[in-house]
Amino acid sequence: MNRLPSLFLSHGAPTLPIDPSLPSAEFATLSAQLPRPESVLMLSAHWGTAQPVASTATKPETIHDFYGFPRQLYEIQYPAPGAADLARRAAALLRDSGMHAGEEPHGLDHGAWVPMLLMFPDADVPVAQLSIQPRLDAAHHFRVGRALRALRDDGVMVIGSGQITHNLRAADFSARPEDADPRVAEFTDWFEARLAARDIDALLDYRQKAPHAVLMHPTDEHLLPVFAALGAADDDYSLAIQSLGTYQRSLAMTNYVFGTA
Incomplete structure (x- = not known):
């Protein structure tokens, strides 16, 4: 089997599957353009632990980890x-690389099941979730991805799920797409230029080097998954960008595919 790409997905609001004003169909378009994985290893911004933990659940629960949304969403x-075998192998690879890694059954939070639902609506692709470490930095998550790179040779798609910009305090939920804060584009343009140049050092130091980094990510748990996907990518990866626009003034949605050169 050919080596699969690794991905970073901006999973947006939990309402992505039910709100026609949000770009849900584009995830199916992206999925159709990619090789079909035998399984998915998902790192979501919404499962954070002190050290990596791989979920060995055989029938992962659909976790509705949000409140105040339409009843339809909770159904x-x-x-x-x-x-589970993938989870155990991922944990073993992390331990082999010198990291601590645990294993426990865990369901799929909305950062995991929302993009999976949109990309693989028949729910027929096995998925294991791996936690992120919100108190650790981009370099740590890049090392996590590096340890997992070999999985891509065995039909595994490594997916990081978060948001390319994520400042809910700056969001205006009545804003139109054309009302986007121009600083969002300044940040994403910098980030994507560095991705295209494969400038890993600058990316790992994004909080110091990227324009408006702290404004775009007051806390960076929604960006950390991109570094795991980047770490899992080839050194000479090809980059494909699927830009889905900016919503609520400050929440950009962009997906990245790190493919083989």
Whole structure:
């Protein structure tokens, strides 16, 4: 089997599957352009632990980890099979690289099941989730991805799920797409230029080097998954960008595919 790409997805609001004003169909378009994985290893911004933990759940629960949304959203179930063997292998690879890594059954939070639902609506691709470490930095998550790179040779798609910009305090939920804060584009343009140049050192130091970095990410748990996906990529990766626009003034949605050169 050919080596699969690694991905970073901006999973948007939990309402992405039910709100026609949000770009949900584009995830299916992206999925159709990619090789079909045998399984997915998902790192979501919404499962954080002190050290990496891989979920060995065989039937992961659909976790509705949000409140105040329409009832329809809480009725959605995503009954994809778990990938316990993949989880155990991921944990072993991390331990082999010198990291601590645990294993426990854990369901799929909305950062995991929302993009899986949109990309693989038949829920027939096994998925294991791996936690992120919100108190650790970009370099740590890049090392996590590096340790997992070999999985891509065995039909595994490594996906980081977060948001390319994520400042809810700056969001205006009545704003139109054309009302986007221009600083959002300044940040994403810098980030994507550095991705295209494969400037890993600058990316890992983005909080010091990127324009408006702290404004775009007051806390960086929604960006950390991109560094895991980047770490899992080839050194000479090809970059594909799917820009889905900016919503609520400050929340940009962009997906990245790190492919083989």
